[in-house]
Amino acid sequence: MNEGAKATxxxxxxxxxxxxxxxxxxxxxxxxxxxVTQTSFEPPLVAISIESDSHTRKLIDGGQVFSVNIIEDSEEGRAIIAKYVKPQKPYRNKLGDEDFTTNLTGTPLLAGAISWFECEVVQTLETGDHQLYLGRVVGAGVQQADAVPLTLKRMGWDYGG
Ligand SMILES: Cc1cc2nc3c(=O)[nH]c(=O)nc-3n(C[C@H](O)[C@H](O)[C@H](O)COP(=O)(O)O)c2cc1C
Structure with a gap:
């Protein structure tokens, strides 16, 4: 395989x-x-892929729930994304100074998100260096319907290849 073409x-x-x-x-x-991607309309399913050695993986394996917070394409949104790139260790409680609520699953729903949904894990696929979790959407909320969601391209970062 052409490794450069694969990465690009x-x-x-x-x-x-x-x-x-x-x-x-x-x-x-x-x-x-x-x-993160939706994979089914009915039932509403979403797949997320999580680093095998991350702290998040341990919590999702244990709790079998996760939330997805959609972040605005704004200075404030970029600051949120930059904050949550930090690993749980040594930063420990990243949510310590965050304004958030919880709903059905108890997962954090950020006040700074433009919308969110929460899922119960229905299937886990142990793949390579990431775990694939398929979650059924059981709750959702919208805080800013007209806001523009942030994209990886707009952030100017890479995660892939
Ligand atoms: C642009 C970008 C995208 C990322 N996407 C993912 C991802 O989809 N899945 C993942 O497991 N880690 C992803 N990461 C890495 C995690 O955010 C990072 O490992 C984080 O420290 C894990 O946090 P935790 O220790 O609290 O679990 C991404 C990092 C960056 C910079």
Whole structure:
């Protein structure tokens, strides 16, 4: 395979940029992710791919729930994405100074998100260096219907290839 072409073409896939919320027991967390896509209308299903050695993976494996926070294409939105790229260790409680609520699943729903949905995991696929979680959407909320969602391209970062 042409490795350069593989990296370039995979990086040319179009992505949004989100904060994945997780919960296991009393512990909550948030992390930035772009590998997120809807996979079914009925039932409403969404797939997310999570680094095998991340803290988020441990929480989703344990709690079997996650949220997807959609972030605005704005200075404030970029700051949220930059904050949640940090690993849980050594930063520990990334949500400590965050304004958020919870709903049916208990996962964090950021006040700074333009909309959110929350899922219950229906299937997990152990793949390579990431775990693929298929979640059924069980709750959703909209805080700014007209806002423009941030994309990976607009952020100017890469995660792929
Ligand atoms: C642009 C960008 C996109 C990312 N997308 C993902 C992703 O889709 N899945 C993932 O597991 N990690 C992704 N990451 C990496 C995580 O945000 C990062 O490993 C984070 O520190 C994990 O947080 P945690 O330790 O709280 O779980 C991405 C990082 C960047 C910079």
């Amino acid at each position: 073409s995979l990086n040319q896939l179009g992505y949004g940029l989100y904060v994945i919320g997780s919960k296991f027991g009393e512990e909550l967390n948030g992390m930035t992710a772009n590998w």
